Amino acid sequence: MRFLTTAIPDVFVIEPQVFGDARGFFMETYHRARFSAAGIDADFVQDNHSRSVKGTLRGLHYQIQQAQGKLVRVVQGAVFDVAVDMRRSSPTFGQWVGEILSAENKRQMWVPPGFAHGFYVLSDxxxxxxxxxxxxxxxxxxxxxxxxxxxxxxxxxxxxAAPLVSTKDAAGVSFREAECYP
Incomplete structure (x- = not known):
């Protein structure tokens, strides 16, 4: 498992080691000690799964209280995944990083608490x-x-083409108006 740094030091792209043969493949997607050694000391409490059609954009979401760190990946298809630093005290406040995550590349992204998150579906x-x-x-x-x-x-x-967005996401506020973390 490799932990790749991004333009925002707290956000990582994780490349799992994949073992494959004619039967298929195996990969480890989370290993607490390895993540901790890379500086990601997370205690996960909830897993989620969403399916979206091509052109759907979900986000940019965050929780101002009960801030969520997210370990995200795609198990079918491909998305452009984005993390935006919402922490006023951060040297990267207001900056974003994006990464293509797909079933094919098997990459994951660590989006720490204090970030807004969203993704756009590139595949069908x-x-x-x-x-x-x-x-x-x-x-x-x-x-x-x-x-x-x-x-x-x-x-x-x-x-x-304009993306497909929910009513809630269409009503999102501008970054300048957004409630931010300290």
Whole structure:
């Protein structure tokens, strides 16, 4: 298992070691001691699975209380996954990193507490699974608009078409208006 640094030091891309043959493959997706040695000391309390069709954009979500760290991966299809630093005290406040996660590349991303998270589906559909360090608390959930001009996220929109977003995500606030962490 390799832990690759990103432009934001707290966000990691994790490449598992994959063992395969004619029957299929095996890979370890989480190993507490290895993650801890890489600086990710997380206690996961909830696992989630979503399926989305091509062109769907989910996010940018975060919980202002009960902040969630997320270990995310794709088990079918491909997405462009994004983490945005929402911590005012951070030297990377307001910066984002993006990574293509797919069933093929088997990469994962560690999105620490204090970050907004979202993804855009590049394939016909995608099954997205993730582990969380805090339980979902809808009363604390916040959403920053996916197309916020200040963040200027370079979403790889299929054919330049507007993404499919939920009503809740369409009502997200601008980054400048967003409630942030200290």
């Amino acid at each position: 559909s995608a099954d997205f699974v993730y582990k969380c360090t805090a339980l979902y608390a809808p009363e604390h959930e916040r959403c920053v608009r996916w197309d916020d001009a200040t963040l200027a996220i370079a979403w790889p929109l299929v054919d330049g």
